[in-house]
Amino acid sequence: MNGQRGQKMRETRDTKDTKDTKELYYEDLAVGQKFHSGTYEMTAEKIKAFAAEWDPQPFHLDEEKAKDSLFQGLAASGWHTAAATMRLMVDSELKLAGGSIGAGGEELRWPRPTRPGDVLKLEIEILEKRESRSRAELGIVKTRLTTTNQRGEVVQVSRPTLMVRRRGAAQ
Amino acid sequence: MNGQRGQKMRETRDTKDTKDTKELYYEDLAVGQKFHSGTYEMTAEKIKAFAAEWDPQPFHLDEEKAKDSLFQGLAASGWHTAAATMRLMVDSELKLAGGSIGAGGEELRWPRPTRPGDVLKLEIEILEKRESRSRAELGIVKTRLTTTNQRGEVVQVSRPTLMVRRRGAAQ
Numbered sequence: 001m002n003g004q005r006g007q008k009m010r011e012t013r014d015t016k017d018t019k020d021t022k023e024l025y026y027e028d029l030a031v032g033q034k035f036h037s038g039t040y041e042m043t044a045e046k047i048k049a050f051a052a053e054w055d056p057q058p059f060h061l062d063e064e065k066a067k068d069s070l071f072q073g074l075a076a077s078g079w080h081t082a083a084a085t086m087r088l089m090v091d092s093e094l095k096l097a098g099g100s101i102g103a104g105g106e107e108l109r110w111p112r113p114t115r116p117g118d119v120l121k122l123e124i125e126i127l128e129k130r131e132s133r134s135r136a137e138l139g140i141v142k143t144r145l146t147t148t149n150q151r152g153e154v155v156q157v158s159r160p161t162l163m164v165r166r167r168g169a170a171q
Numbered sequence: 172m173n174g175q176r177g178q179k180m181r182e183t184r185d186t187k188d189t190k191d192t193k194e195l196y197y198e199d200l201a202v203g204q205k206f207h208s209g210t211y212e213m214t215a216e217k218i219k220a221f222a223a224e225w226d227p228q229p230f231h232l233d234e235e236k237a238k239d240s241l242f243q244g245l246a247a248s249g250w251h252t253a254a255a256t257m258r259l260m261v262d263s264e265l266k267l268a269g270g271s272i273g274a275g276g277e278e279l280r281w282p283r284p285t286r287p288g289d290v291l292k293l294e295i296e297i298l299e300k301r302e303s304r305s306r307a308e309l310g311i312v313k314t315r316l317t318t319t320n321q322r323g324e325v326v327q328v329s330r331p332t333l334m335v336r337r338r339g340a341a342q
Contacts, residue, residue: 054254056261057270070272070309070334078275079250079257083225086250090227099228101241103282104249108329109275138241158279163241 023097025167026139029126035094037122040084042076044116050080075113081120081156082108085147088122098165105142105160112155119150127159131166139164194268196338197310200297206265208293211255213247215287221251246284252291252327253279256318259293269336276313276331283326290321298330302337310335 051060055077059069066074089100114120128142141164147156215234222231226248230240237245260271285291299313312335318327
């Protein structure tokens with residue numbers, strides 16, 4: 001890429017980006033901080049397409065059959081809600097240097113199903129942070145991810161532990 | 172349903188089903204039971220396609236960029252491993268009457284990433300069971316799902332709680 005094209009791309013980014021897309025390091029995070037996302041709109045078509053590939057059960061695939069299920073109507077697979085939550089996180093205000101990388105977490109719950117027409121959004125809260133004992137270039141950051149629908153009802157809660165680059169680290 | 176029709180349906184099912192596709196109720200499950208799955212083969216193409224939609228980060232999308240990441244090579248999104256695990260569960264020996272329905276669980280961990288060429292399989296273990304206090308037609312069953320690769324290395328562990336129909340329940 002030559003300098004001129006690089007300059008043009010940066011200008012384009014500067015125009016559309018807000019300050020919340022600055023890459024953050026471990027040192028930039030504080031317990032209690034919250035970060036927000038855009039939205040993901042669930043539709044019957046998306047619910048069925050995801051389920052056909054990953055969770056092909058009648059209550060995720062067919063409105064009529066779903067009526068007789070525990071869900072009493074078409075509901076998204078919890079893993080669809082989880083995947084949408086990950087996408088909301090990647091596109092959220094929380095831009096971590098090195099990316100959003102976790103080895104899992106202590107909880108993953110769906111207090112209520114996601115339905116067609118739901119509009120999901122995500123709040124990420126920093127719960128705890130500490131330096132890694134084994135890898136000097138990393139910090140360990142515990143978070144709570146709360147995914148809500150358009151009525152503010154919680155559709156997913158998880159507590160992933162993220163591995164976050166320390167500023168000036170070699171990696 | 173009259174007795175004769177019930178008998179016929181059972182005969183039809185007996186003809187096409189093998190023993191592991193018999194629908195199981197809460198009463199059929201015992202702590203310590205284990206159920207197994209078929210396999211899911213991960214490929215670079217599947218890793219990139221899933222990531223493009225749900226987890227578009229360089230280490231899930233591009234072999235070259237992945238080399239400089241914490242993963243040191245292309246790795247599947249954990250949510251891809253999770254979705255594949257759900258699919259393995261739906262197609263597994265554990266066929267629950269009413270389907271595999273959970274409200275989440277206490278743990279979801281990826282001890283190591285899933286890589287191109289990995290062949291995943293799942294073991295489901297029944298950890299605990301109790302009758303639902305609020306819904307007479309349901310039992311609450313805690314499980315451990317262990318997803319392994321072709322070397323027997325664990326790539327995902329989760330402990331979902333399932334809601335399982337009781338035999339003869341109205342629902």
